[in-house]
Amino acid sequence: MAKILHYLNQFFAGIGGEDKAGQEFSFLPKPVGPGVLLSDLLKNRDIEYATVVCGDNYFHENEEAVLTKLGEVMTRFAPDLFIAGPAFHAGRYGIACAKAASFALERSGVPAVTGLFEENPGTREIGRHVLVLQTGASTASMQSALKRCADLAALILNHDRDGLEAFKEEFCLKIPRRFTVQANAPDSVRALDMLLAKLRGSAFESEIPRIEAAPHPIPAAIQDLSQARLAMVTEGGLVPMGNPDRLESSRGTKYFKYSIKERDDLKAGEFEAMHTGYDTSTVNADPDRLIPVDAMRRLEREGNFARLHDYYYVTTGTGAMPAKMQELGVGIAEEIFASGVNGVVLTAT
Amino acid sequence: MELELFDFHVDDIQWGDQSSLVGRQFIVSRAEIQEQIKDLTQNIKLTTKLARPGESKRIIHVLDTLMPIAKVDDERRTFPGIDHPARLVGTGRTERLRNVLVTIAGRFPHAELMTPIEQPREGLIDMSGIGARYCHGSDSFHIILMLEGEAALSNLAFDQALRYIGVRVARYLAGVRKSGAAPDTKRICLNRIDRKLPKVVLIYQVQSQIPLVRTFYYGEEIAKTLPSFVHPNEFIDGAVVSGTYKSERKIPTSLHCANPFIEEMLERHGREIDFLGVILSRGYNDSFEQKKKMGLWSARLARILGADGAVAMMEGTGNTTVDFMQTIKACEEEGIKTVAVLHEDNGARGYERPLVDHPREADAMISRGNRSEKLSLPPLDEVIGGAEIDLHLKAKHDPHKPLFFDPTIFFGAHCQMGASGFRGAYES
Amino acid sequence: MLITCLPNVATQVGAYRIMTGNKFHYPVGNPELSPEDEVKWRAQVLSAALKVLQTPVESPTVFEK
Numbered sequence: 077m078a079k080i081l082h083y084l085n086q087f088f089a090g091i092g093g094e095d096k097a098g099q100e101f102s103f104l105p106k107p108v109g110p111g112v113l114l115s116d117l118l119k120n121r122d123i124e125y126a127t128v129v130c131g132d133n134y135f136h137e138n139e140e141a142v143l144t145k146l147g148e149v150m151t152r153f154a155p156d157l158f159i160a161g162p163a164f165h166a167g168r169y170g171i172a173c174a175k176a177a178s179f180a181l182e183r184s185g186v187p188a189v190t191g192l193f194e195e196n197p198g199t200r201e202i203g204r205h206v207l208v209l210q211t212g213a214s215t216a217s218m219q220s221a222l223k224r225c226a227d228l229a230a231l232i233l234n235h236d237r238d239g240l241e242a243f244k245e246e247f248c249l250k251i252p253r254r255f256t257v258q259a260n261a262p263d264s265v266r267a268l269d270m271l272l273a274k275l276r277g278s279a280f281e282s283e284i285p286r287i288e289a290a291p292h293p294i295p296a297a298i299q300d301l302s303q304a305r306l307a308m309v310t311e312g313g314l315v316p317m318g319n320p321d322r323l324e325s326s327r328g329t330k331y332f333k334y335s336i337k338e339r340d341d342l343k344a345g346e347f348e349a350m351h352t353g354y355d356t357s358t359v360n361a362d363p364d365r366l367i368p369v370d371a372m373r374r375l376e377r378e379g380n381f382a383r384l385h386d387y388y389y390v391t392t393g394t395g396a397m398p399a400k401m402q403e404l405g406v407g408i409a410e411e412i413f414a415s416g417v418n419g420v421v422l423t424a425t
Numbered sequence: 426m427e428l429e430l431f432d433f434h435v436d437d438i439q440w441g442d443q444s445s446l447v448g449r450q451f452i453v454s455r456a457e458i459q460e461q462i463k464d465l466t467q468n469i470k471l472t473t474k475l476a477r478p479g480e481s482k483r484i485i486h487v488l489d490t491l492m493p494i495a496k497v498d499d500e501r502r503t504f505p506g507i508d509h510p511a512r513l514v515g516t517g518r519t520e521r522l523r524n525v526l527v528t529i530a531g532r533f534p535h536a537e538l539m540t541p542i543e544q545p546r547e548g549l550i551d552m553s554g555i556g557a558r559y560c561h562g563s564d565s566f567h568i569i570l571m572l573e574g575e576a577a578l579s580n581l582a583f584d585q586a587l588r589y590i591g592v593r594v595a596r597y598l599a600g601v602r603k604s605g606a607a608p609d610t611k612r613i614c615l616n617r618i619d620r621k622l623p624k625v626v627l628i629y630q631v632q633s634q635i636p637l638v639r640t641f642y643y644g645e646e647i648a649k650t651l652p653s654f655v656h657p658n659e660f661i662d663g664a665v666v667s668g669t670y671k672s673e674r675k676i677p678t679s680l681h682c683a684n685p686f687i688e689e690m691l692e693r694h695g696r697e698i699d700f701l702g703v704i705l706s707r708g709y710n711d712s713f714e715q716k717k718k719m720g721l722w723s724a725r726l727a728r729i730l731g732a733d734g735a736v737a738m739m740e741g742t743g744n745t746t747v748d749f750m751q752t753i754k755a756c757e758e759e760g761i762k763t764v765a766v767l768h769e770d771n772g773a774r775g776y777e778r779p780l781v782d783h784p785r786e787a788d789a790m791i792s793r794g795n796r797s798e799k800l801s802l803p804p805l806d807e808v809i810g811g812a813e814i815d816l817h818l819k820a821k822h823d824p825h826k827p828l829f830f831d832p833t834i835f836f837g838a839h840c841q842m843g844a845s846g847f848r849g850a851y852e853s
Numbered sequence: 854m855l856i857t858c859l860p861n862v863a864t865q866v867g868a869y870r871i872m873t874g875n876k877f878h879y880p881v882g883n884p885e886l887s888p889e890d891e892v893k894w895r896a897q898v899l900s901a902a903l904k905v906l907q908t909p910v911e912s913p914t915v916f917e918k
Contacts, residue, residue: 178774182799182801182829183801183829185801200774200776201774202774203773203774204774204775204798204852250853251853252851252852252853253771253774253775253776253851253852254769254771254775254779254795254849254850254851254852255771255775255795255798255849255850255852256794256795256798256842256847256848256849257794257847257848257849257850257852258846258847258848259846259847259848260846261846262685262843262844262845262846263685263766263791263792263793263843263844263846263848264685264686264688264689264843264844265689266791266848267686267689267736267738267764267766267791268689268690268693268697268698268736268764270764270789270791271625271734271735271736271762271763271764271789272623272697272698274734274762274764274789275623275733275734275762280789282788282789282790283790283791283792283848283849283850284767284769284779284780284783284790284792284849285779286783286785286787287778287779287783288865289778289865289866289867290867291867292867294869294910294911295869296909297906297907297908297909297910298906298907299907301903301906301907304906306903306906312880313541324818324819325541325818326541326817326818349541350541351541351542352541352542352544352818353542353743353744354542354877354878355540355542355634355635355878356540356541356542356878357540357878358878358879358882358884359878359879359882360540361884362882362884362888362891364881364882364892364895365879365880365881365882365884365895366879366880366881366882368881368895368898368899370892370895370896371881371892371895371896371898371899372899374892374896375896375899375900375903380900380903381903394743395742395743397770397772397777397797398777398778398866399772399776399777419854419906420854421854421856421899421902421906422854422855422856422857423855423856423857423874423880423881424855424856424857424858424859424863424874424880425858425877425878425880711858711876711877711878712858712873712874712875712876712877713858713859713860713861713873744858744859744877747859747861747862750861781862782859782861782862782865783865784861
């Protein structure tokens with residue numbers, strides 16, 4: 077007897093559309109929606125089938141709580157296989173499916189499968205070893221997607237390694253990412269071997285590729301600075317004394333804005349830097365050394381630019397992943413732009 | 426400069442009345458250890474425990490590990506300059522207990538007075554299970570000294586005390602009476618080679634910035650120093666001692682004195698390479714210009730030594746990668762072919778750019794694996810050293826409960842991931 | 854524009870207008886100067902930063918102070 081747990085959103089569970097995207101997480105001890113067809117395709121096997129349902133909005137607004145509840149279900153139900161979706165081209169659903177499937181595999185070691193169209197943003201949230209069935213963009217391909225899903229489920233439940241490899245090759249999305257694998261010798265041995273090859277002029281393959289960052293549009297230069305409104309941003313972790321919003325001292329997960337309205341400079345004792353990546357004592361003694369309010373006020377008074385924005389923005393860099401920082405940067409940029417700011421001075425430690 | 430090295434191996438370790446090595450049985454006396462360090466433990470509460478490879482034990486709050494090493498029939502001492510006037514080491518005879526570690530665990534008395542950059546990082550040693558391959562020391566027998574500093578002790582005083590305690594106990598244990606024990610013997614010497622073999626240096630970049638984040642050479646902080654030539658025998662005799670507590674990214678003292686890169690290069694000396702020695706350099710310089718200069722000086726030293734090639738490795742992560750890459754760049758520009766060893770930070774999902782800095786010149790990289798990949802870590806039967814672990818200042822965790830975390834929670838993870846043969850690679 | 858002590862990292866990440874800061878621990882600080890001189894110095898640095906904001910660029914560019 078094998079147990080399958082299937083994750084669906086409010087739409088595919090037949091509860092409702094966008095209006096029901098706030099649907100709370102629930103468990104149903106039976107197949108629902110596409111699960112009905114899937115369990116039928118697997119009817120020659122002895123399967124106990126259950127479903128978890130969660131509205132797409134609810135998932136994104138309560139991710140940690142939802143995954144905790146999912147963890148509890150995983151422990152109670154103890155499935156042999158976890159399936160999420162398929163989500164086709166639906167972005168929020170695809171991300172939720174990817175996160176749920178990754179969580180299931182990572183925490184419980186249970187094989188996890190989802191189905192996504194190759195452009196679904198959920199492909200960026202896929203954990204290692206999660207299998208992603210390649211689907212079409214529209215739900216019109218549901219039948220064929222589920223048939224494939226049933227084939228994949230059978231291979232997994234049969235522990236058919238070779239069949240699984242062949243299936244992956246043909247029907248699963250290739251999402252190349254870098255993970256840890258086992259080499260044939262320790263780094264010290266491989267380093268000497270590579271150096272000897274390099275010195276001999278023999279071919280060798282560097283183990284870490286150089287990766288260019290994706291370029292983005294070049295912001296135009298400010299034509300008339302005297303009319304411009306400017307803001308300051310930093311990743312140096314400068315916060316009001318006491319760190320009221322609990323900014324982390326490494327890998328910031330949020331950004332905050334703090335008022336410099338009517339301030340001519342920042343004083344020691346009123347601000348402090350939360351950051352493990354640099355010696356913060358000098359900035360703590362004079363926070364203008366990181367967020368240069370005194371200098372900018374001087375230049376503002378002299379008419380170099382029109383106005384200094386009432387807030388500075390802050391997060392904590394050190395140890396941070398570029399993708400997260402990019403997300404925060406976009407958030408800051410959107411807020412700043414909406415406030416009528418024309419230019420930004422960023423200070424980094 | 427020749428060093429005769431005697432490596433003893435043990436098969437088991439037990440508490441007993443008198444410390445001695447009988448065959449491959451190591452008996453350790455708690456009372457004798459306490460006596461050795463009684464003047465150092467005035468304001469420190471000391472608890473001692475043992476751990477063996479394969480045991481279901483998790484040691485937490487690990488600050489440093491030291492290999493027992495001692496000079497034989499010699500007035501000089503290993504770990505020169507730390508707790509006594511320095512004398513040159515790297516010659517004569519040295520004994521080691523090769524698979525034994527003195528493990529210092531504990532927490533500073535006044536963490537609340539530290540700025541974020543001074544804070545030690547949590548470091549675990551798992552003696553078995555998944556974590557064992559990610560932490561330094563799971564293959565050794567541990568004498569664990571758990572130190573709890575009383576309020577009267579300042580952080581700096583605790584820092585000094587734990588270092589003195591470590592070297593003194595390590596020296597003492599290496600020098601115990603040995604009977605029926607047959608060590609492996611080696612003569613370590615960078616003898617002249619007649620054949621034309623490629624001349625190779627090891628570039629060894631350490632972290633040493635501020636108190637509580639330091640590395641010592643003959644007992645002096647390697648702060649604002651120029652890169653210098655160090656003979657491998659000096660490393661073996663404990664001339665380089667760790668004083669940083671950034672657990673996963675540090676080179677533990679035991680790894681300074683038994684470094685796999687140095688050992689590999691000594692092993693190949695005379696057969697495949699002409700090993701010239703080690704260039705000890707320092708990362709985390711304060712400005713880009715200073716980082717660049719450190720690189721220039723290291724490359725110039727390598728060239729003056731006559732190096733054809735260099736293997737480079739570093740301690741730390743983040744901005745020190747820039748110092749490291751400036752060194753690689755400068756070496757290549759001086760005509761020295763370089764291979765650089767580094768960990769990757771590809772993120773939990775494997776999408777991120779692997780390195781903080783990666784210039785064109787760094788075209789021969791050796792990877793230590795993706796240190797941001799999360800691991801599912803079940804609890805082990807026994808936790809040694811405390812009741813709660815610190816998830817890098819973000820949260821606390823009960824070490825008896827399952828933990829889902831990346832290798833940065835493990836002591837010496839960067840070095841050990843490399844030693845375990847982990848590397849990064851694309852996977853679909 | 855970005856004031857940083859790691860201009861090479863900034864160019865690799867794709868920042869377009871970059872100026873080198875003073876020291877890693879205080880990009881727009883100069884504690885060796887007297888307080889009055891330090892503010893003057895900082896105003897000069899930011900003045901240069903403002904010029905950078907007005908300069909067209911084609912690719913990631915590091916501007917000298």
